[in-house]
Amino acid sequence: MRKKIVAGNWKMNNDLNQTILLIEKLKKIEINEVSVMIAPSSLFLKTAKDLLDDFQIEVVSQNVHQENKGAYTGEVSCDMLKSIGISTTLIGHSERRAYFNEDDEVLLEKVKYAISSGMKIIFCFGEQLIDRKSNKYFEIVKNQLENTVLKLDSECWSNIILAYEPVWAIGTGETASPSQAQEMHEFVRNCVSNCYGDLISEEVSILYGGSVKPSNAYEIFSNKDVDGGLIGGAALVSSDFNEIIKANS
Numbered sequence: 001m002r003k004k005i006v007a008g009n010w011k012m013n014n015d016l017n018q019t020i021l022l023i024e025k026l027k028k029i030e031i032n033e034v035s036v037m038i039a040p041s042s043l044f045l046k047t048a049k050d051l052l053d054d055f056q057i058e059v060v061s062q063n064v065h066q067e068n069k070g071a072y073t074g075e076v077s078c079d080m081l082k083s084i085g086i087s088t089t090l091i092g093h094s095e096r097r098a099y100f101n102e103d104d105e106v107l108l109e110k111v112k113y114a115i116s117s118g119m120k121i122i123f124c125f126g127e128q129l130i131d132r133k134s135n136k137y138f139e140i141v142k143n144q145l146e147n148t149v150l151k152l153d154s155e156c157w158s159n160i161i162l163a164y165e166p167v168w169a170i171g172t173g174e175t176a177s178p179s180q181a182q183e184m185h186e187f188v189r190n191c192v193s194n195c196y197g198d199l200i201s202e203e204v205s206i207l208y209g210g211s212v213k214p215s216n217a218y219e220i221f222s223n224k225d226v227d228g229g230l231i232g233g234a235a236l237v238s239s240d241f242n243e244i245i246k247a248n249s
């Protein structure tokens with residue numbers, strides 16, 4: 001059975017003290033069958049990892065570079081992440097695509113490199129508002145997947161989590177309706193099934209991301225193809241994150 005997951009993407013928020021404080025609060029959360037992950041700043045991954053050593057919260061990276069080492073100022077490699085015990089990374093977040101010019105070609109390199117390094121990935125994708133308004137959202141999402149993860153060998157799929165994040169819903173307060181989320185998740189699962197068969201498509205967890213909060217989490221997560229959420233703003237408030245985890249239990 002595929003995993004239910006709630007992952008918090010902290011983005012460029014929380015200094016060291018705030019990171020420690022938030023983690024201390026998260027440690028009090030009761031976690032049952034949901035996999036919980038947090039992605040703090042790469043600067044504090046080791047601290048977070050040490051603080052959560054005995055807890056059921058996985059610390060994951062927000063990003064990784066596509067090369068293993070070399071003259072790439074400011075970047076972080078899989079080997080570096082693995083050396084501090086981090087084995088999962090986000091790839092393809094819309095903010096990386098928009099502000100750091102990460103296109104499908106680079107994302108495919110990242111995805112291949114991370115998986116061949118033995119890491120798991122949370123691969124993010126989703127359409128812009130203009131694509132939604134012009135009814136091109138299925139086509140755009142299919143292209144994003146076909147240019148990246150759908151190029152991988154079937155063995156890679158046990159290391160992939162997908163995260164559908166419509167760009168118009170990220171940090172805007174506007175959420176996809178439960179039926180908009182479900183129809184896209186079903187479409188994505190079908191795309192995976194067409195390439196790799198039902199065994200793989202039924203096992204892959206597909207998260208929804210975009211202004212999930214305690215008030216809408218349950219309705220979104222109740223859909224049969226929505227296996228959890230990638231949470232931005234609400235992951236910075238422990239009580240909200242706790243409610244969102246409960247909504248997926």
Ligand code: PEP
Nearest residue numbers: 170171209210211232233
């Ligand atoms: C995100 O950044 O992945 C995200 C979903 O953000 P928010 O929940 O704030 O919309």
